[in-house]
Amino acid sequence: MTAKNPAQALDNQLCFTVYSMAHAFNRAYRTILAPFDLTYPQYLVLIVLWAEDGLSVREIGAKLFLDSGTLTPLLKRLEAQGYVRRARDKADERQVRISLTDEGRALQERASGVPQEIGCTLGMAGDEYRALLGQLADLRGRLQAYEPQAIQEDEPG
């Protein structure tokens, strides 16, 4: 630990912890979702649609913080797998509405064990879980509100 700037030390960085935790989650989900031939982002889209079917690409993106550049190819894959249908909105042809197929709806039951599977991996008490969740959502909000500003170079901490 001979870093001149302690703030740059890796172990102390919240961002790195979140970054590496996201990857750890992703790897765990990869295994758990393998029987359904789903990736974690695809599973997230299905969770959204199970709660409310027939959303537009934009509406799905708003819930998941993703844009069309990510969602369009992802949704095409879900369509190719037979889980969703993509169709232009009759009233507003700019929008594409995503609706579940029978197979997509049936998947909700088939995959109902997934959250428990992940939950067991974490092994947290309910209160602890909810407190952590609140803190993280709060942090995410502050990050998303981040307004880019010029950074001064050569300004030793």
Added chain:
Amino acid sequence: MTAKNPAQALDNQLCFTVYSMAHAFNRAYRTILAPFDLTYPQYLVLIVLWAEDGLSVREIGAKLFLDSGTLTPLLKRLEAQGYVRRARDKADERQVRISLTDEGRALQERASGVPQEIGCTLGMAGDEYRALLGQLADLRGRLQAYEPQAIQEDEPG
């Protein structure tokens, strides 16, 4: 909120919060690191090297939880930018040692304002920050210890 399985609801999911927070961090870093032509993973590699120069690809990967499939092209880009050198270890030619160039070392000073820039964005007290950090690192450990096991389908919660 008509989901049959409440555990599948999006807002309650710790994994989704971590997932979307990681992206929020990434977007914030994209702006902050733009003046240095660095991505966040590239910046992480430099932090590791600033602490300990001359590590092998494998050693860097162990610290960042990344493998050669990710690191090799990333390190080639850092080399192309003139921040690091890649050279086979004389004693063990299987390993490739990564060492900072003068420019790579100088970057540590130039980028010394980055952690503060991110920290301001978060706006947390020190104690709160450390407690959160500890919880997350603990969770990451449990996730990384996850042993894949078969999932039973059709098991309504």
Added chain:
DNA sequence: TGGAAATGAATTGCGCGCAATTGATAAATC
């Protein structure tokens, strides 16, 4: 010592994730 096993990096293939652009449709403005 010679062959099998292990190790380390590189490569391939695929799916995100996002900035930037394009093209089509709808809404706003004059």
Added chain:
DNA sequence: GATTTATCAATTGCGCGCAATTCATTTCCA
């Protein structure tokens, strides 16, 4: 009503992130 502006999805390009494979080198050990 024609033109400008805004909105939405799709596309392009690039950099991860990781599983799986390949190739070279080293270690193990019989």
